[in-house]
Amino acid sequence: DIRMTQSPSALSASVGDRVNITCRASQIISSWLAWYQQKPGKAPKLLIYKASNLQRGVPSRFSGSGSGTEFTLSISSLQPDDFATYYCQQYNAYSPPWTFGQGTKVEIK
Amino acid sequence: EVQLVESGGGLVQPGGSLRLSCAASGFDSSDYYLDWVRQAPGKGLEWIGRSRNKANSYITQFGASVTGRFTISRDDSKNSLSLQMNSLQTEDTAVYYCTREAAGDGVFDIWGQGTMVTVSS
Numbered sequence: 001d002i003r004m005t006q007s008p009s010a011l012s013a014s015v016g017d018r019v020n021i022t023c024r025a026s027q028i029i030s031s032w033l034a035w036y037q038q039k040p041g042k043a044p045k046l047l048i049y050k051a052s053n054l055q056r057g058v059p060s061r062f063s064g065s066g067s068g069t070e071f072t073l074s075i076s077s078l079q080p081d082d083f084a085t086y087y088c089q090q091y092n093a094y095s096p097p098w099t100f101g102q103g104t105k106v107e108i109k
Numbered sequence: 110e111v112q113l114v115e116s117g118g119g120l121v122q123p124g125g126s127l128r129l130s131c132a133a134s135g136f137d138s139s140d141y142y143l144d145w146v147r148q149a150p151g152k153g154l155e156w157i158g159r160s161r162n163k164a165n166s167y168i169t170q171f172g173a174s175v176t177g178r179f180t181i182s183r184d185d186s187k188n189s190l191s192l193q194m195n196s197l198q199t200e201d202t203a204v205y206y207c208t209r210e211a212a213g214d215g216v217f218d219i220w221g222q223g224t225m226v227t228v229s230s
Contacts, residue, residue, distance in 0.1 A: 001173075034216050036154075043206055043220035044154065055218065087154055091215025097172045098144075098156040098215045 002026050002090050006101035012109040019075040021104045023088035028068050032092045035064055035073045038103075039084045047086075048073065075106075083108055111135035111219055113143075113207045118224030125197050129224055131190040131207030138183070139163040142210035143190045144217065145181070147203035155203075160190060162213065175201075197228045 003026035013019050023033065031051035036044035046055045048064040051071055061076040075082055088101040117129040131143070144159045158171040160181045169181045180193045190207060204223040211218035 032215070036217075043223055044217070045220070046211075046216065046218050049211070049216045089154070089215075089217075094214050096156060096159055096170050096215065100154040100156070102153045 001097050002029065002092060002099050004088055004090055004099050004101040006086075006088055006104050008104060009102065010105040010107065012107045013078050014109045015078055015080060017078045017109075019078055019082075019106060021073045021086055021088075021106075023066075023071045023073070023101050025069045025071075025090055025092075027092075029090045029092040031067045032090055032094075033064075033066070033071050034089045034091065035062075036087045036089065037082075037084045038087065044087060078106070082106065113209065113219055113221035115205065115207050115221040115224040118205065118226045120227045120229065121197055122230050123197060123199060123228055125228075126193070126195045127197060127226060129192040129194070129205055129207075129226070131192075131221060133188045133190070133209075136209075138188045138190065138209075139185050142213045143183075144208045144210060145192050146206045146208055146217070146220075147201075148206070148223075149200075149203040152203075157205075158192070159210075165213075194226070197226075199228050202226060202228045 005024045007022045033051045035048040038044040052064045063074045085103045085105045114132045121127050145157050157175050161168045178196045182191045206223045207221040208217040209219040
């Protein structure tokens with residue numbers, strides 16, 4: 001299975017800060033990467049697919065980049081609603097098993 | 110409104126069985142690939158299984174941790190999906206989410222609210 005590793009595992013930031021979260025795949029996955037946001041007690045929500053495509057309705061302060069094995073989720077100006085845990089997920093070759101990173105918790109500084 | 114609603118979670122003893130249901134609304138579930146993803150308490154997300162759409166014969170695929178113990182079925186008349194879980198182990202304790210693949214590509218655009226399964230004696 002493809003292993004996904006996120007860094008950092010947690011970070012503290014202030015409202016207005018720019019935040020970057022990195023996700024690395026154990027093998028090349030082209031751009032077959034999605035990002036999800038999860039708040040406590042809630043289901044994950046799709047933010048970005050195919051590495052850099054913003055899901056409909058997601059604020060433009062979220063962006064994704066990367067290809068191959070290294071990817072980044074950026075939040076340009078952190079808002080109070082953005083404090084949550086973020087997961088990357090690979091969907092290489094449209095063939096499961098799909099695998100997720102371990103998550104990055106974004107906390108208020 | 111497009112949504113998925115899970116039900117059927119609860120407490121079960123090790124070695125027991127449980128059946129989860131996922132009711133779809135706002136779309137025809139037979140047109141979509143539907144998956145189950147779980148999350149153990151305080152842990153990350155784990156994909157456990159998938160049912161392709163009707164056009165692809167509802168073929169199912171599973172992750173290694175549940176292969177041979179879990180099955181997925183569909184009921185078109187109820188616009189629903191089910192997860193039959195047998196030989197449950199304590200490590201199966203988790204919130205189970207029903208999800209929809211946006212385009213049969215492994216991207217989950219719709220998630221249910223989740224249902225908790227606790228395996229304990």
